[in-house]
Amino acid sequence: MRGADRRVPGASTLAVRVGRQQDLTDVHCEPIALTSAYVFASAAEAAARFSGASPGNVYSRFTNPTVRAFEQRLAAMEGAEDGVAFASGMAAIAAIGHAWLQAGRNVVCSRDVFGTTLGAFRRYFGKFGVGVRLVDLTSLPQWQAAIDERTALVFVESPSNPVQRVGDIARIARLAHAHGALLVVDNTMLTPIHQLPLGLGADLVLHSAGKYLDGQGRCVAGIVVGRESLMDELRGVLRTMGASLSPMNAWLLLKSLETLRLRVDAIHRAAGQLAQWLQAHPRVGQVHYTGLPTHPQHELALRQQAGHGGVVSFDVGRCQADAWRMMDALKVVAIATNIGETRTMVTHPASTTHGKLSVQDRLEAGIGAQLVRISVGLEDPADLMADLDAALASAPVAGLPVPQGTPA
Numbered sequence: 001m002r003g004a005d006r007r008v009p010g011a012s013t014l015a016v017r018v019g020r021q022q023d024l025t026d027v028h029c030e031p032i033a034l035t036s037a038y039v040f041a042s043a044a045e046a047a048a049r050f051s052g053a054s055p056g057n058v059y060s061r062f063t064n065p066t067v068r069a070f071e072q073r074l075a076a077m078e079g080a081e082d083g084v085a086f087a088s089g090m091a092a093i094a095a096i097g098h099a100w101l102q103a104g105r106n107v108v109c110s111r112d113v114f115g116t117t118l119g120a121f122r123r124y125f126g127k128f129g130v131g132v133r134l135v136d137l138t139s140l141p142q143w144q145a146a147i148d149e150r151t152a153l154v155f156v157e158s159p160s161n162p163v164q165r166v167g168d169i170a171r172i173a174r175l176a177h178a179h180g181a182l183l184v185v186d187n188t189m190l191t192p193i194h195q196l197p198l199g200l201g202a203d204l205v206l207h208s209a210g211k212y213l214d215g216q217g218r219c220v221a222g223i224v225v226g227r228e229s230l231m232d233e234l235r236g237v238l239r240t241m242g243a244s245l246s247p248m249n250a251w252l253l254l255k256s257l258e259t260l261r262l263r264v265d266a267i268h269r270a271a272g273q274l275a276q277w278l279q280a281h282p283r284v285g286q287v288h289y290t291g292l293p294t295h296p297q298h299e300l301a302l303r304q305q306a307g308h309g310g311v312v313s314f315d316v317g318r319c320q321a322d323a324w325r326m327m328d329a330l331k332v333v334a335i336a337t338n339i340g341e342t343r344t345m346v347t348h349p350a351s352t353t354h355g356k357l358s359v360q361d362r363l364e365a366g367i368g369a370q371l372v373r374i375s376v377g378l379e380d381p382a383d384l385m386a387d388l389d390a391a392l393a394s395a396p397v398a399g400l401p402v403p404q405g406t407p408a
């Protein structure tokens, strides 16, 4: 309250005006700035903040102290100048599109990116006259042929999900830059602990931050990091389009970044063990994991990754029924379609995450009806193997012929 007034204010006034904590600098754990608005010292200061002449917060749609702390922390970990957080990974991708795509320009994208990413480009940017060109993530000649002087964005997700193909980020960056395009890398799978795309030549790195960055399945969030000039452009989109991250979720992410290395290193070790064990299992067919020496791009993965992540995909039996039977028999592993949580989850991509694709597109993406995907969590690996071993007992030995009349 301003001024000295001898009147005793009413209970309603006291309820909203007394007990404001002004100074939080001695608080050890970062406080949460759950606020939409900010107080200005004077009318002139309000005007200066709105015009940008004075730095500082105006409204939490575009800046908030807790959200800024998350942006700065992740940007530092990715080796970036700055970052801009969004309400979800898809909101981050949409903002990148809003910032740099326009009619007559195109985006060149690897075919096996996250399905909704493709949908965003094709359906919601395509209708405004943006061209979308899909290429094989692993084929440099295809990238070279697709990128031209009308290309605004080159979009890569590596390793891909669920079958773990790897793109050569440094070489794709050179192809993009030769035509003045920006290279965007979706680094959700590996996090800055196991892959630093900016160091390989990427211009923008994005995360679906509710996956490994939160790591505990508590929120949906997104973030993009990169050069300051690019971040200024993105903050303009955020300010106008409004898909802002809530301070509460930013605070969850600030806390989870503190343990990111511990979690993803443990998950990387457990996933590696599990992948090797699965590869030797008589009832398991092909196993997809970049950490396996038999992975076709294992050498490239070792060059550009410091770890292999927690997603392992493998074939069970010969058809969907075999895969489903195994999944239904699991007792520790949960059937859930997320990735990057403390708890291990199993998914049948052909009928869930990739269910909208045609059979041909699905097979091109390497996703057969018998493929299952596991997102490894923090349980003891021995317990995961015991659970999988018991569930796999229901599956036929790998390599037997498919029975007549089995749907693909």
Ligand SMILES: *Cc1c(COP(=O)(O)O)cnc(C)c1O
Residues within 6 Å of the ligand: 088, 089, 090, 091, 114, 116, 117, 157, 161, 186, 188, 189, 207, 208, 209, 210, 211, 220, 221, 222, 339
């Ligand atoms: C989940 C996911 C997205 C989408 O992010 P949301 O936060 O769910 O909007 C994008 N890319 C990858 C690799 C993902 O796994």
